[in-house]
Amino acid sequence: MSDQNKPLAFATRAVQAGTAPDPATGARATPLFLTNGFVFDGPDMAADIFAMRQTGFSYSRGSNPTTAPLERRIASLEGGTGAVAIGSGQAALLVILMTLLESGDEYLAASILFGGSLGLMGRLAKRNDVKPIFVDADRPENFERAITPKTKAIIIESIVNPSGEVVDIESIAKIAQKHKLPLIVDNTLATPFLIRPFEYGADIVFHSASKFLGGHGQVIGGAIVDGGRFDWKGDSRFPMISEPWPDYGNMVLTEKFPASPFAVASRLYGLRDLGPGLSPFNAFMILTGIETLPLRMKRHCANAHVVANYLASHPAVASVSYPGLEGHPNRALALRYSPLGPGSVFTFAHKDGEPGARRFLKNLKLFSHLANIGETRSLAIHPATTTHKSMRPELQAKAGVGPEVIRLSIGLEDTKDLIADLEQALAATA
Structure with missing residues (x-):
């Protein structure tokens, strides 16, 4: 392969x-298009865009010239075939579930997930009869044991919030x-x-872009990414992707958009x-x-490693859940999937x-x-x-978020200052 045809490196993308x-x-930065709608050249163009016969912008709820470049960038970084930018990570999960599942369906979910995800899953089970079956993700074979004819999907986190443990995606x-x-x-x-889950066999990836992707803590957003590999064609379990849309x-x-039919379904149903x-x-x-x-x-990863090691040796700390630590039971998986470090979110007791x-x-001061x-x-x-208050105490304990546990998200400050703040907070007696 010539240098000209080599894929661009991650940092460049x-x-x-x-x-x-x-x-x-000629503006090089992507312009900010603050507009609800877009003028059509004529009625034929308007009809064709709304019917998906022609590409173009119609209304910013579905797409926008500022949002579309974000979708292309996230898809590129994940290695997907298409992406949908959405109002929040919670909305991303909701749209994924609603696009795939109907009342009476079941899906498997890792038993330890972000608290917001667990809350949404519980609410949908009660109100919409879309039932999660929770599985201990520490042992991948547990998923196979839990599969039934009603099962239509599996949902996991690559790095678990809040424990920081890395999941065996490939298995x-x-x-x-x-x-x-x-x-x-x-x-x-x-x-x-x-971690790029598509490289290990995942089919759909989603993000709360409010977190590390944005990084600044100033806005809310989410993203759904289609891996383009799942064979949806003719699969009656997923009618929104495999069967005709009468109103279009x-x-x-799967015929009109074979590379990313799930992303398109998420846009049409989820956004429109x-x-x-x-x-x-x-x-x-x-x-x-x-x-x-x-x-x-x-x-983030370098700072988290320093802080976690400090906490692990502190007399006021009972335990630290950070797979970057020597001897941590999840360390081997963390090194395999995320050799640059298992992120910067973890807990301590x-x-x-x-x-x-x-x-x-x-x-705390800093x-x-x-x-x-x-x-x-x-x-x-x-x-x-x-974040996990809706869980029963026994489930909190199993998930590693008991009443003695604190979740940390380590930022970009100097570690000396972070450790000094932790030290004085741990030493406080009142």
Whole structure:
């Protein structure tokens, strides 16, 4: 292969993929198009765009000239065939589930997930009869044991929120492929810089772009990425992807858009019908944030390693859940899938239980006590009373988010300052 035909490196694509100088003005930065609608050349053009017979912009809920470059960039970084930018990571998961599943269907989900995902799954099970079957992801064979004729998908996280453990994506993907089930991976904590799930057999990837992709903690956004590999054609289990859409002239997405039919289904149903479109301003901010993703993730991982090692040796700390530590049971998987580091979100348990955890959070000065993760600044939260509060105490304990546990998201500050703040907060007695 000549140098001219070699794929661009990740860092280059993080800066340039999906964008080009604006043809109207020559602007090199992607312009911010703050417009609801777009003027059509005539009624035929309007009808053709709405019917998906012609590409083009019609209304910013479905797509926008600022949002589209973000979609192309995320798809490029993940190695997917198409992407849909959406209002939030929570909206991304909702649209994925609603596009794939109907009332009475079941899907398998890792038993330890982001608290918001667990809350949504529980609500959909109760109100819409879309039932999650929770599986211990530490042993991939558990997924195969749980599959029934009602099972239509498998959902996992690449790096688990909040424990920081890395999941054996490839082994679970082989099980999914054997049973012709799409494997869906929440890649928020890893980002495509650390782990690219499609390389291990995943079919759909999604993100909360509010976290590491944007990195600045200023806007909310999400993304759905189609891997383009799952064989949806003729599969009656997934009618929105494999069967005709009467309101689009009986268009079949696997025929019209064979490279990324799931992404198109997510756009038509998820954005046009359900409506959680991404603001062009938020798209602009996330697109800009991604330009520094490789630099930031290296620093995030390096800082997290230093902080986790410090906490592991502190007398007030009972345990640290960070796979980068020597002797951690998840270390081998972390090194295999994420050799650059297992991200920068992890938990630790205070020896004084919940009173110690609350005291610690109250006395932090440099760390911000808030519920986000993946920002340039370092953050801390008490999952048992916030992000995972909907879980029963016994399930919190099993998930590693008991009342003594604190979640940290390590930012880009100097580690000396971070450790000094942790030290004084851990030493506080009131």
